Amino acid sequence: MxxxxxxxxxxxxxxxxxxxxxxxxxxxxxxxxxxxxxxxxxxxxxxxxxxxxxxxxxxxxxxxxxxxxxxGGPLFTFNEAISFVVSCKNQDEIDSYWSKLSHVPASEQCGWCKDRFGVSWQIIPENMADLTRRPRQIGVMMGQKKIVIAELENA
The missing domain is CATH 3.10.180.10 (2,3-Dihydroxybiphenyl 1,2-Dioxygenase, domain 1)
Structure with a gap:
């Protein structure tokens, strides 16, 4: 092999x-x-x-x-079907990456954003699975643009 x-x-x-x-x-x-x-x-x-x-x-x-x-030119463009996940240790990291990568407000949802080149990113806490265990937490996350850890913890 x-x-x-x-x-x-x-x-x-x-x-x-x-x-x-x-x-x-x-x-x-x-x-x-x-x-x-x-x-x-x-x-x-x-x-x-x-x-x-x-x-x-x-x-x-x-x-x-x-x-x-x-x-390669304009023939193919990026879309949200492919994204890159940035796992962050805390809210400060989320805020920092979000401020640098989010350039298309209409594309922001549930921690997803799009940068100035059209590439999609997921800026999420490293413990996202723990923060979305309950239906209420998932509902809060679905209403967020940038992930706010405290809101998920309090849901």
Missing amino acids: TELLPIRPCLWFDGSAREAMTYYVDLFPNSRINSIVDYPDAALDEHFVGMSAKVLNGSFTLNGVDFVCLD
Whole structure:
């Protein structure tokens, strides 16, 4: 049996891959940009017109999780069917990540938010399962945008 290489999520951006990598790496601890390969110069091939300085393949690590990304254009966009979970130790961490990642108020619900690049995130307490054991707690959570731990504890 052959050894499988790790599975990594790939994010398709419309021209903002480099900016997104830098933003995420600055936001999360233990993170780094591993590599960036730009599209070839458009003068070399008509297929690359408009792609100068765009990312053909980027590799970055967010708090130990490896990602790849690319600038693929507007054909595909992010949606809430895929999201990344940020488990937070306390309300201060939730508040901090929320303030930096939530940029689309219409997409906020139950701890889910959408960042300025269109990527969906779940900013939740690490003990979310314990905080949503009772029907009343679940009802409170369903009415929240950003998770407020005290409200769930008191439900």
